[in-house]
Amino acid sequence: MNSTNTFENLAESEYKWGFITDIESETAPKGLNEEIIRFISAKKKEPEWLLEFRLKAYRHWLTMVEPHWQNVHYPPIDYQDIIYYSAPKQKKINSLDEVDPELLRTYEKLGIPLEEQKQFAGVAVDAVFDSVSVATTFKDKLNDLGIIFGSFSDAVKEHPELVKKYLGSVVPANDNYYAALNSAVFTDGSFCYIPKGVRCPMELSTYFRINAAQTGQFERTLIVADENSYVSYLEGCTAPMRDENQLHAAVVELYAHDNSQIKYSTVQNWYPGDKDGKGGIYNFVTKRGKCAGINSKISWTQVETGSSITWKYPSCILQGDNSVGEFYSVAVTTNYQQADTGTKMIHIGKNTKSTIVSKGISGKFGQNSYRGQVLVQKGATNARNFSQCDSLLLGDKCGAHTFPYIEVKNRSSKVEHEASTSKIGEDQIFYCKQRGLSTEDAVNLIVNGFCKEVFRELPMEFAVEAQKLLGISLEGSVG
Amino acid sequence: MPQASDPIANYLEHFSKFEKEISGESEIRKFRQDAVEEFKSFGFPTNKNEEWRFTNPSQISKIHFNHQLQKQISGEVKKQIDELAIKKFAQNRLVFVNGIFSNESSNTQFSPAIKISPVSETLHQSPESVIEIVKRPMIEGRNFFTSLNTAFMRNGAFISIPDNTTITDPIYLIFIASDDTTPFVMHPRNIISLGRNSEASIVEHYIGVSKNVYFTNVVSNIILNQGAKLEHTKIQTESVNAIHIGSTYFHQFESSKLHQNTIMIGGAIGRNNLISTLNSKNIECTFNGLSLSEGEQLLDNHTTIDHVMPNCESHELYKAILNGKSRGVFNGKIFVRKDAQKTDAKQTNRTLLLSDEATMDTKPQLEIFADDVKCTHGATIGYLDADAIFYLRSRGISENAARDMLTHAFANDIIGRISAEPVREYLNKIVHDKLNQRR
Numbered sequence: 021m022n023s024t025n026t027f028e029n030l031a032e033s034e035y036k037w038g039f040i041t042d043i044e045s046e047t048a049p050k051g052l053n054e055e056i057i058r059f060i061s062a063k064k065k066e067p068e069w070l071l072e073f074r075l076k077a078y079r080h081w082l083t084m085v086e087p088h089w090q091n092v093h094y095p096p097i098d099y100q101d102i103i104y105y106s107a108p109k110q111k112k113i114n115s116l117d118e119v120d121p122e123l124l125r126t127y128e129k130l131g132i133p134l135e136e137q138k139q140f141a142g143v144a145v146d147a148v149f150d151s152v153s154v155a156t157t158f159k160d161k162l163n164d165l166g167i168i169f170g171s172f173s174d175a176v177k178e179h180p181e182l183v184k185k186y187l188g189s190v191v192p193a194n195d196n197y198y199a200a201l202n203s204a205v206f207t208d209g210s211f212c213y214i215p216k217g218v219r220c221p222m223e224l225s226t227y228f229r230i231n232a233a234q235t236g237q238f239e240r241t242l243i244v245a246d247e248n249s250y251v252s253y254l255e256g257c258t259a260p261m262r263d264e265n266q267l268h269a270a271v272v273e274l275y276a277h278d279n280s281q282i283k284y285s286t287v288q289n290w291y292p293g294d295k296d297g298k299g300g301i302y303n304f305v306t307k308r309g310k311c312a313g314i315n316s317k318i319s320w321t322q323v324e325t326g327s328s329i330t331w332k333y334p335s336c337i338l339q340g341d342n343s344v345g346e347f348y349s350v351a352v353t354t355n356y357q358q359a360d361t362g363t364k365m366i367h368i369g370k371n372t373k374s375t376i377v378s379k380g381i382s383g384k385f386g387q388n389s390y391r392g393q394v395l396v397q398k399g400a401t402n403a404r405n406f407s408q409c410d411s412l413l414l415g416d417k418c419g420a421h422t423f424p425y426i427e428v429k430n431r432s433s434k435v436e437h438e439a440s441t442s443k444i445g446e447d448q449i450f451y452c453k454q455r456g457l458s459t460e461d462a463v464n465l466i467v468n469g470f471c472k473e474v475f476r477e478l479p480m481e482f483a484v485e486a487q488k489l490l491g492i493s494l495e496g497s498v499g
Numbered sequence: 500m501p502q503a504s505d506p507i508a509n510y511l512e513h514f515s516k517f518e519k520e521i522s523g524e525s526e527i528r529k530f531r532q533d534a535v536e537e538f539k540s541f542g543f544p545t546n547k548n549e550e551w552r553f554t555n556p557s558q559i560s561k562i563h564f565n566h567q568l569q570k571q572i573s574g575e576v577k578k579q580i581d582e583l584a585i586k587k588f589a590q591n592r593l594v595f596v597n598g599i600f601s602n603e604s605s606n607t608q609f610s611p612a613i614k615i616s617p618v619s620e621t622l623h624q625s626p627e628s629v630i631e632i633v634k635r636p637m638i639e640g641r642n643f644f645t646s647l648n649t650a651f652m653r654n655g656a657f658i659s660i661p662d663n664t665t666i667t668d669p670i671y672l673i674f675i676a677s678d679d680t681t682p683f684v685m686h687p688r689n690i691i692s693l694g695r696n697s698e699a700s701i702v703e704h705y706i707g708v709s710k711n712v713y714f715t716n717v718v719s720n721i722i723l724n725q726g727a728k729l730e731h732t733k734i735q736t737e738s739v740n741a742i743h744i745g746s747t748y749f750h751q752f753e754s755s756k757l758h759q760n761t762i763m764i765g766g767a768i769g770r771n772n773l774i775s776t777l778n779s780k781n782i783e784c785t786f787n788g789l790s791l792s793e794g795e796q797l798l799d800n801h802t803t804i805d806h807v808m809p810n811c812e813s814h815e816l817y818k819a820i821l822n823g824k825s826r827g828v829f830n831g832k833i834f835v836r837k838d839a840q841k842t843d844a845k846q847t848n849r850t851l852l853l854s855d856e857a858t859m860d861t862k863p864q865l866e867i868f869a870d871d872v873k874c875t876h877g878a879t880i881g882y883l884d885a886d887a888i889f890y891l892r893s894r895g896i897s898e899n900a901a902r903d904m905l906t907h908a909f910a911n912d913i914i915g916r917i918s919a920e921p922v923r924e925y926l927n928k929i930v931h932d933k934l935n936q937r938r
Contacts, residue, residue, distance in 0.1 A: 413870035416837065426861040428880040431852035437878040443870045
């Protein structure tokens, strides 16, 4: 096929976010032990209960065995060879002007000029650099509405009662190996609380970046939507290019009360490794939302183009009656990337509904797995689930795999699952070329069409970014 | 029930006794010993093993099964066979009672070119023909119970159909369990080979009349050579306390066509593994399955279709009807290896939950390493369509009758795909009786 050869010859897509920022940072020595945890906790001037939480998680983690059931492969991780704390050396920040200009330039390169966004975009950004939250825009405006949005460390200081109440309520510290590790050593992250009856007027956003070498990023996000509230939350990630693999083990907890709604969107573009599979981020994240209240709704949308290994299952516990869980995902694996991602929908309450739409795209040597579970408990009368997972294969050396688990314990429920795997047809390419599109544009068009169901769930600015990202990730991978 | 402290040690003890009995078979001895090493290395599976996640076999490990099989057949058993088996196939059948071949109840009227004999005989006369087939490498589906069977295999049917031979009448294999003295285990092994361009239909029927716990651990190896066509039907109607674990391995070669039907109705635990390896081009493989469960039954279907070479087609439709507190499991694997371009694979799994206490676990699994393929799978779990019931009721049909009609129709979708009419008749009657007996 001629057209595909031209693809292979096309310029290899380069990771455009791979710069390293030269900032003096304060780091802990390598390794993990109770001393390090005490060090982190002391550095952050944490209350006693939080240190206890960490130590308990750490002690439990020691008893746990690293899981190996997943369909991704990587050399063993030496947990003693990781730096668990790295913070840009900074004085106390009172306003954005005081932030290190070097750091601000980094964010400009990333395309999220905080200044600009503050004025025009209307997006409140909490930027997490390595492990520590750097600056939060729009804090005052949100404060007026009673919305708490800021770094996790600030929340611990300013609203300890809220943090204490909800921390670990959705993802317990002993939930799994990486959640336990995160609970022990998490350094920062975002905290968000939407009070009763408030509809958050703007998209809240966090930007994560791993900068320092040999560090792991263990951030923690906790979002609580109180009764009758609404929030849409965006998360984006990048990391510099490095030869060694870096571990990213975050925990995200969402808690939705009666009639509230949380929309959580992720565009994940961690460094995926080079074209020979060297380097890249291990993205082992635990994300879970709990629809605790009646009529609550949690919606996950993710576009996963980065990381050498993506391994996560944003899930919903549908506990409240009539609650709704949604999962929309696009996962792209090219070069030697691997992804094992999907969701869990746990139906507990009556009339609960869930929708799963997963699109996997594999090119080059990429391996893409969808793994998901739909569990309908005995009491979940009239539960309803629809799942669809489609895979698109762009080469003959890549793979697509699906492992859906469906477990139903209630007869009034209705569960449907469908999946398909296909490639871009030569006739489709031919049709587009006939109408004057280049082969590359044709592929972009078809892939974007394939992902449309997911992209339309993203907030507008993100949808545009996601489309561009997809195009760049797939450059040269058809063949 | 006698408790066994270590199930493996138990089987090893039985094996050393068994080895003394079969002192004549020198060629196959090594083969059995290898199998022993294999099941020792597997260890008794637990539900920590992904393959046994939903069906916990450790309860089987706790039972001490007698390996000494009952030889005499009473007149009572003969009556039961006549009563419970498919009568129209009486002319061409091999009967195994409590795992042992019963010459007097068996009957074959095929030409001598077609070899049909109990495996025990073949092992004696030409062990190499058994070893040749059993030895075929398995990429998928190796398991503890198959190795266990290989170590102890002695009974079962050996069928070899020469090239270019068409058999119109189905070959009927009956395995009946009637021993009520102690819990016992049997390891039937069926070895079947179809020559080039030959055509046949084979029905394996497992019948249970004993009220006691017993364990059928059956393995079948079936080869379809180039251009061969086979309809293979497995009917499992073991008795209520039985444990049935069966693995059927198909090896298909160029342009062969397999039509497999699995009907699972009996047993406290019924586990059926079905593995077909599509070794060559232009192969068709069809798997149809129906399970009907009630009470506290657990019926588990694990299927694997392994597309190794290009231009092959596979179709799979599995249905389950669950009642009472029963549990159902379906795991359908489809592998498309990197050379298997132009594969067309379709898998569908539908489940009807008739009671609030029934549970279904479904896990379709597609693993695809080739790009030019068409693969789809779908799964649904639900209750009877309220609109359909309403439609029937509005035409004067009682609610119960409407439900029965719809349930029967759901099952008939599978039964109707079986080409042998006597099998269809037999199954329709069973479904009908099951539905009636519910109230």
